[in-house]
Amino acid sequence: MAVKKEELFNTVKKRKLGWFGPINKKSWLFPQVGKFYELYHMDAVTGVNELGLIYMKGEWAHSGFPEIAYNRYADALIQKGYKVARVEQTETPEMMSERCKTMGRAASKFDKVVKREICQVSTQGTKTYNYLDGDTGDATSKYILAVCEKTENKEGTSSYGVCFIDTFIGTFHLGQFTDDRHLSRMRTLLAHYTPTQVLYERGRISAQTLQLFNANLTSALKEPLSPGKEFWESSKTLKTLAEEDYFQVDSGDVILPDVIKNMVSENDALGLTASESSDLALRSLGAIIWYLQYCLLDQELLSMRKFEEYKPKDNCDAAMNKRSSFDPKLRHMWSIAIRLCSGPFPSAGSIPNLPSLPLDILIFSMIHSLGSAGKSKNHPDGRAIFYEEVTYSKRKIEDFLTTIEGFRLGTKIVEKFSPSIASLKSKLLTKTVSISSTGSQSGAHFPDITEDLNFFDTAFDHKKAKKDGVIVPSKGVDADYDQALDDIKSIEKELGDFLEAQKKVLNCRSLAYWGTAKNRFQIEVPESAWKNIPNSYELISSKKGAKRFRTSQINDLFRQLMDAEERKDACLKDIMRRIFHSFDERHKKWIAVVECLSVLDVLIALSNYSRAGEGDMCRPEFVLLDEDAKPMLEIRDGRHPCVSRTFEGGDFIPNDTVIGTKDETDEDSDYSESQVVLVTGPNMGGKSTLMRQVGLIIIMAQMGCYVPASKCRLTPVDRIFTRLGASDRIMAGESTFYVELSETSAILRQATQHSLVLMDELGRGTATYDGTAIASAVVKELSEVIKCRSLFSTHYHSLVEHFKHDSNVRLGHMACMVENENDDDPSQETITFLYKFVRGACPKSYGFNAARLASIPEEVIKCAIQKSKKFESSVESNKMFRTVWKTTSSSDLLTLMKTVSLN
Template identity: 50%
Template sequence: MVVDGVTVENLDLLSDSECSLISRLNHCCTPFGRRLLRQWVSAPLCDINAIQARQEAISWLLSGEGQSIVKTVKGKLAGIPDLERMLSAIHSNGNEVRSKTHPDSRAIFYEDKIYSKRRINDFLAALGGFKILAQVSETFEGVDCQSKLLLQATHTKQTSPIGRFPELKEALDFFDEAFNHNVAKQEGRIIPVKGVDHEYDSSLEEIAGIEEELNEHLKEQKKVFGCKGKLGKSPDVVAEGNVTYFGTDRKRYQIEVPDHACKRATDDHNLQSQRKGFKRYYTPEGKELLARMMAAEDKKAASLRDLNRRIFAQFSNYQANWVAAVECISVLDVLLSLAEYSRSQEGEICVPKFNQPSDLQKPFIDIKEGRHPCILVTGGFIPNDTAIGQKPGDEETEKEDNDNDASLILVTGPNMGGKSTLMRQVGLIVILAQMGCHVPATSCHLTPVDRVFTRLGASDRIEHGESTFCVEMSETAAILRHATPHSLILMDELGRGTATYDGTAIAAAVVKELVAVGCRTLFSTHYHSLVNDFAKWSGVSLGHMVSCELSNFILQIN
C-alpha cells in the first residue's frame, strides 16, 4: 500500500504525539524493532497471503501457549543494544580501504586509546547482543507453533525446514576464544591467541626465530672466549663471570665479556663500551641480527596497530548471518508489539478478513462497530458501522437497495458531529488491517487497498507560497490523478477555502469523477445541495452524523 506524506500527516501515523498510531502500536523492545515498525506503518501490505501470515503469528502470540513464552522473550530482548547500527559501525571500522583513504588515517589522535576502548566495548556489546538473539531463537525450539512467519523468524534450518534464523554458534564461539575480552577492555587493543590472525602470528614466529639465532650466536661467542657459563632465561639477562648479552632498545645484544677473556677477541669484535671487569663488543653477525629483530618488532607493532581493524573485518565476514539474525528478531519484536497492542485494547477486537478483488468481486469495505484505534478509553466512544461497496452476499439485496454497491458515501452532519473522526477511523483501521494487526471492531471485511488518499483539514503553506485554497486544489488534483478503483479516498469538506458557490461546484465535480473511477470514498461536506444532486445516483450513498441529548450528556451517534 502506498501511504504518501499528506496521509501520514493527516492520519497522524508517525509523529511523536501520544495519540499517533505509531505511539499506540509501539511496544517494541529493540531499536531495530521500532524502526521496522515504522516501515510497516508507512508501507502496509497488499498481498493477502503475507497479511494472513502476520495475522496467524499475532493470533498465536495471543494464545495461551504463546503468552507462556512472550514474557521470557521480551525480558531477553529488553537488554539488547542497537545491533543494526553497531553492525554498520563495525563494518566501517573493519574496512581496509577506508582505513587507508579516510582522513582519519592521517589524523593524530591524542586519546586514541580511549577511542579504541569505545570501539572494543561496542564490539563486545554486539557479540553479547547476538548471544541473546541466539538464546531467543533457542526459546522457540520445541514449541508447537503453527505460524509459518514465527517459524521463519525464530528457527534455524536445523530445527525447521522453513527457518531463516542463521546458525550463529560457530562464529560466536570463535570470537569468544579469539582473545581475552577483559584484557582488551582494559588495554584498548585486541591481542589474539595463536591461529586467529595470520599476520600477527607470522610476526611472532619471525621474532621467535631470530631469538633462536641470537641464542646460537651467544653460544658461539662463549666458545670463542672460552666461557662455558649457562645461558640466562632471556638474551637480555646478564650473569657475572659469563659471556652475556647487554643493552636495551637499539643498543641491545652487545656481547659482554670478562676482562680475562678479552684477549681472545678477534678483528670482528668491535669494542662499544666497558665497565669494571667487563668489555662489550658488537660482531657483524650480532648487528645483523639486531637489525632483523628491530624490523620484526616494527612489523609486530604495525600488525598490532591494525589488529583491531582486522578482527572487525573477520567479524564482517559473517555479515550476512548477523544481518539475517537482526532482521528475523526485528520481525519477531514487531509481531510481539502488535500482539501487545491487540491484547491491551479495552473493547472487542477482530481479525480482518480479506477478499481478492476480481471481475466478479468489486472493491469494498465493511466494518462493524469500529472504534478509533488511537483512542484508549472506549467508554465514551460510540462504535460506528461503515460499509462502502458491495460485499459478498449482497447480490440479492442489491436489487432492493441501490446503496449496497455505492463506492462513495456522502457524509453530512453538524460541526463536532464526528465526520472527521469517522474518516480517520476508517483510514487507520484499513492501515492496521493491511499491516496484519487485529483491529478494534467486531468484524472487518474488505478487499486490499492499494493507496490511501486524504484531503483533511484546512491550512496554508506559507513557506511554499501556497494559500489554503491552493493546498486544497493541489492535494485534490493528486488524488484525481493517481486514484484507482482499489484506492481509499478520505475527503473532508472540500471547497471550504473559497466562496460557497465555487466550493459547491468543485465538490460536485470531484464527486462525479470519484464515482466514475469507482474508488472507495468517504466524502464529508456542509454543502447540502450536493445531497439533493446525488441522492439518486447509484454509486453514491448518503450518510448523516447526528447527536442527541440524554441526561445532559451529548452522545455521538451514527
C-alpha cells in the same frame, strides 16, 4: 580581528598549504593544534557567537576547544546549517624535524610547519557515525538528495532522476520516474525520505520544483552544482565507477552492484553508457559521488555496495515502515492476511525487549570504515595524529564488543522459539525463528552465527582490551602476528644458544647479554676472561672491569630479531583494523540476523497489540476479487485504534461502517452497493474521527494486524486518499482553498475502483454556492465514474437533498440528541453528542451550539441566528420558485400552492 574568507584563502594559498582547496572556502575550518581544535579569524567569530567559545589571547582572533569535545561543537554548528571541515595533524613536531633533516636542502620556514590535512567535511546531509562521536541514541536518518530534472513539455510533466543516501547507514537509493504537474511522486518521496540537504543542477531545474523544495524543505540545505563539472553526466559517472576501486573484488576486477549494472545500456559492451530510462538517475548518482569525494567519504560509503532501486510508492500493496532500534530504515513488506497469532509465542517475560538490544546498524557502517585497508593506507584519517588515541580506541572496542554481545543475545532469543517451531502456523514467523544450519526447516532465514561469535569471543582478551585500549590477538587469529611471534621466539633461542657456546669458548660462566633497544645483545666479558677473546669479537662499549662485544653472527640474528619485532608491532598497530575487517567480511550474515530480529520485533509488537486491545479484536477477512465482485468494506463495532487507548471520558462508542455491500440493518436494498457514503452531523459530532478510524483500520488490516472491531471484511485497497483538515501553504503561495482543490485533483486523477477516499468538508474555503457546486461535482465523479469506496463529510445540506435519491450514494450521519429544541432561539438548545453513525441525513449542523461552547458573545450568536433565518428563508423561496416554474401538472401545482399556504 575578523577577515573575509577570501582573504584567508589567499593567505593560505601563499603559504602553500595543500590541504586548503578552493572548495573549502565554503566551509568552517576546525584545524587541530596539539590537543585542541582552533578556529581563526571569521571562523573564530562564528565559534564565539554560535558556540559560546571565548577568544584566546593573541594578535588575531582565534578560539578553540579540546580534541575530545569535537563532536559536541562540530555537531552544534552543523545543526545550524554550517559546513565543518575537520583538519588533523598528520605528523608530530618530531616527525616534522626528521622530515626537514632528510630533505637534502635547507628547510624553509614553510617546510618547518607541521603537516595538516582535511580529513572530513561534514554537513547536515553527510554526517557519519565514527569514533569521535559519543552515544548513537539520538542518531536519526538524515538524507542527502540529488535531483536531476528533464521537462517533458507535455501537460507540464517532468522526468526526475533521484539519488539519496543516509550517510549514517550507507545505503544508496537510485531511481528515475515521470511525475505529473502536481509533482505527486516527488512530494511522496520528500515525505517518506525527508532530506536535510538537496543537490541540483544550477540553471536546469524548473521553477515549480524549486518552489516545492523551498516550501516543503524550509530548513534543508539546498546547493546548486555546476552541470558537468560537479553534477556529472551519466557517462562520467560510469567511467569513474569503472576506474576507481570502489567495487574492486579480491581478483582485482571491478564488479558493479546489480542496481547500477541494470541501468547500463545493453548495447555498450564497455558499460559506459546509461540506458535511456536511467540516464537521469545515474547523473544524480554522479552528483552524490562528487559531493562525497568533496567530503572525503566516497571510499567509505561506496565500498559498502549497498544500493537499492527507488520506485515511487503509488499504492499500498505493501504496508509498513517499522523503525526499530536495529535499523532505522529497514522496510518490511507485508502481504495481506498474515496470520500473526496462529502459534504460541514464548511468554512475554522470557523474551527481552527487542528494541533494547544493543544492535545498531550505524555500528556496521563504522566497523566497515575502520576495517577498510584502503582507507587506512590512503585516507588522511589513517595518517592523523590523535592525542586522545587511547580514549578513541577504548570507544571503538567498547562499541564492537557491545555489538557482539547484542548478536549473542539475539541468537538466544531465537533459540527460545525452538520448542514451538513445529506448532507455528505462520510461515513467516517459522522462517524468521528457524536457524538455517539446523536443516529441520526448509527456507530458514536466521543464519547460524555461533562459530562467528565464538571466534570473536576468543580472538582477544576482552577485559584487557577495554581497559588498555589495545587488542592483542590470541594465537591462531592473525597468521602474520603468529609468524612474527614464532620468529622472535626462534631467534631469541638461537641467541641464547650462541651465548651458551661462547661461555665454553671463553671459559667464563658469568657471560651475559647487556643493553636495551638497539644496544641489546652485547656480550659483557669480565676482565678475567679478556685473554681468551677471539679476533672475531668486535668491541662495542666498555666499563670499568668489563668490555662488551658483538660478533657477525649476533649482528645477523639481531637484525632478524628487529625485523620480526617490527612485523609484530606493525601487526599490533593494524590488528584492530584486521579484527574489524574480519567482522565486516561477515556483513551478509549480520544483516540477515538484524532483518530477522526486526521482523520478529514487528510481529511481537503486532501480536501484543492484538492481544492487549481493549474490547473486541478481530482478524480481518479479505474478500478476493473476481470478475463479478465489487469493492466492499464492512466494519462492525469499529473503534479508533489510537483514541480508544487514550480515551478517559467513559466508554468509547463503536460504530459500523458498510460500503459497497448490503447493510444487515438497512431495509432499503436500493443502496446495498453504494460506493459513496455522504456523512453529515453536528459540528464536533465525530465525523472526522470516524473517517480517520476507517482509514487506520484498513491500514492495520493490510499490515496483517488484528483490528479493533468485532468484524472486518473488505476487498484489498490499493491506495488511501485523504482530504482532511484545512491549512494553507504560505511558503508555496497556495491558499487553503487552492490546497483543497490540488489534493482533490490528485484524487480524481489517480484514484481507482479499488481505492479508499476520505474527504472532509470539501469546498469550505470559498463562497457557499461555489463550494456546494464543486462538492456536488466531486461526489458525482466518485460515485458514477471512479466508483471507489468513499466517505464524504459535508455541512452542505443542499448536497444531501441533491443525492438523497441517488442509488450510488448512501446517506449517514453522526447522531445527536437535542433538548429544549427551539427554532426561534437555537442558542438555548442543549446538544448531546451520541457519537453513533446511523442511517440518513442530519437535519441541521447545530453550529450555534459550537459557537456557544466556544464562548462567542451571546449578542453575536443571536444576531447570527436572525441572519441565518433570513438566509434560509431566501434559499427556500428560491427553491420553491424554481420548483413551481418547472411544474407542468395542474395537480402538482395545486399541491404546491397548498403547501405554500400552510407555511
